[in-house]
Amino acid sequence: MQKHIVSAGSLVIVLFALISAPVPVYAESIQLIPTASDQNKSLGEYLSRVGNCMGCHTAKGGVSFSGGKKMYTSFGVFITPNITPDRKTGIGHWSKExxxxxLHRGESPDGRMLYPSFPYTEYTKVTRKDTDAIFDYLMSLEPVSKDNPSDKIFFPYNLKPLLYFWRKLYFKEGVFNPDNSKSKEWNRGAYLVQGLGHCSACHSSRNFLGASQEEKFIGKKMTGVSWYAPSLTSRLEAGSGELEINEITELLTSGITRNAVASGHMATVIRQSLQFVLPEDIRAIAIYLKSIGKENSDVASAESFPVLSKNIRSRLAQGGKLYTKYCEDCHQSSGRGIPGIYPSLAGSRSVTMASPLNTILSVMKGGFPPNTTGNPRPYGMPPFQQIFHDEEMALVVSYIRNAWGNHSSLVTEIDIERSRNGGRD
Ligand code: HEC
Ligand code: HEC
Ligand code: HEC
Incomplete structure (x- = not known):
């Protein structure tokens, strides 16, 4: 259960280590004999990592778990509450029940129904034993007295009756039902992905009120923010059906493999949570992801692409010139990058998937893969939004989507404009 927190560079993690000092995470090395309650706390600490409670309940530069982080969504701005054991401003007066x-029903003991911006829609599948362990861990933290600022939720979502109806329509209290025809590992993976890992909070398409369509993992444009969370089932997006187990575990823990790199929100999820997940649990997650990738694999990729007109070929050639000038140093003329340093754009599903949004955002804003124990000093990519005007941006993105054997739709200036405005349709 012990997981040594060695990631450098992240203040949040350092703070977390300091705050969690009273919990005997290093009990082995200091020869303490852990009591049952201590063991529950360190299990709880681990599970809270898997659920990434700290990632949402910590403001930039704030004390871990004391809340105050702003979450921008299309329903308004939610500000996460303080979940330290302070009796007045936190959850110190709460019982395990x-x-x-x-977590299970999305109800606060003061009678408030909670908004699904708190992913209880997924956590509802977490067992009572696991929520109790998380509770013991949170109660062992230093209480922080910090009031919860009020959310700024847009009309009509701020009307509680709407939340009431939403819950009636879309929220079902869950239990995780193991599938006995599958292995123990598969079931553990399914439990983590569908429950604490709350992958479908981002990776499932949501209806207009923000309800995720359960367990479909079909990919969606994230609400309120620009990134597109690709499908975890489609082989054309981020389905793992055709990947080796160790390739999946490497991506989820280090953020970079020979063929893929995690960016944007996924980089955050890996930095804050997945890199700390135990090897046996990551393996279970990978086994489950591989199975859902296979079950739903689609056959579309073999379709032949039309012969490109002269005009289109000339536009792609213009994009190619920009690529040579600005991108080739890192991503190489072969488009294959340098393994573990600069991602390959050739054959990359992030680059060729139907939605060009993430690729446009990567080129506009640049970025870093997550810094993880497996990749402690990631190389970055510079932003190009100041360098290219929209037409050039469209040309270079169209080029990388169609060079080196890649085949994908061309990107227009309208796509670029849309991405600049947060990717709203
Ligand atoms: C994606 C961000 C996110 C994650 C991850 C998250 N929370 Fe929250 N949480 C919220 C938001 C937002 C609210 C407030 C919802 C509301 O106001 O209706 C909340 C509310 C809560 C509340 C209710 C507090 C109160 O005062 O009513 C508790 C308890 C809580 N979260 C615990 C957790 C735990 C434990 C985890 C990890 C297993 C977790 N949260 C993970 C965003 C998150
Ligand atoms: C906060 C939203 C969010 C959550 C939670 C989340 N993801 Fe993602 N994920 C994204 C986004 C956005 C992308 C696209 C960026 C990218 O490709 O790296 C992505 C990409 C991915 C990819 C493809 C990476 C690549 O580039 O090939 C995989 C695999 C993945 N997620 C798995 C998971 C799993 C498993 C979980 C749950 C443990 C999870 N995600 C939770 C937002 C999220
Ligand atoms: C200094 C080196 C460098 C240069 C120059 C560079 N890149 Fe990158 N690129 C990177 C790194 C490092 C990443 C991984 C960043 C991340 O994960 O956020 C990356 C990521 C990307 C991605 C996302 C890939 C994926 O699988 O999600 C795209 C697309 C991309 N670069 C395209 C370009 C284009 C187009 C240019 C030229 C206009 C360019 N890059 C110039 C280093 C570079």
Missing amino acids: DFWGA
């Missing part, structure tokens, strides 16, 4: 009510 109250805590279960929040």
